[in-house]
Amino acid sequence: KAGVTQTPRYLIKTRGQQVTLSCSPISGHRSVSWYQQTPGQGLQFLFEYFSETQRNKGNFPGRFSGRQFSNSRSEMNVSTLELGDSALYLCASSGRGGDEETQYFGPGTRLLVL
């Protein structure tokens, strides 16, 4: 079974631009969660989508948004990029998103904001 895939793997943007990252979950998984990882803050939860609905959201500004499509693929968007948005963005999928469901992570998208 194919794992979680994320595109693109690497991205360079400048301040003020916006960016869209894509995540394809494991086939059959319906829950997709997004995380931001930086050296200073570690892994931080952004939001989770289940059946095209945002089910939970971490403590990030409104510039960070996401959506999920009917095939469970998910995108996250960051508008008006800031230097501090440079990070590894990870997505993880699970079957139903229950508390005993294991999340499987993708390889991440490394974003550099100049």
Place this chain on the structure above:
Amino acid sequence: DAKTTQPPSMDCAEGRAANLPCNHSTISGNEYVYWYRQIHSQGPQYIIHGLKNNETNEMASLIITEDRKSSTLILPHATLRDTAVYYCIVRAYSGGYQKVTFGTGTKLQVIP
């Protein structure tokens, strides 16, 4: 959300057991303890999880104290490929939403 604390780094000799501790003293009854590891900034890899009982799989064992305030991940025979950052994670559902809290991680260095 329950927070977790882990030592920032540990060394382990190759072939020996690696015991990685995690403190989650504020864990609530419906929260599971998960362990992941991350190698060279790749995506975190799932290792094991548990609620109350000790668990074992092909990769590791998880020992959870009776009061559930701490746990230990055991890699029985560490290899060089086990060098990674290990994260202890507490996850729960509350009100239909998934709460996720990541620990600080322990950088495990397996020494030849």
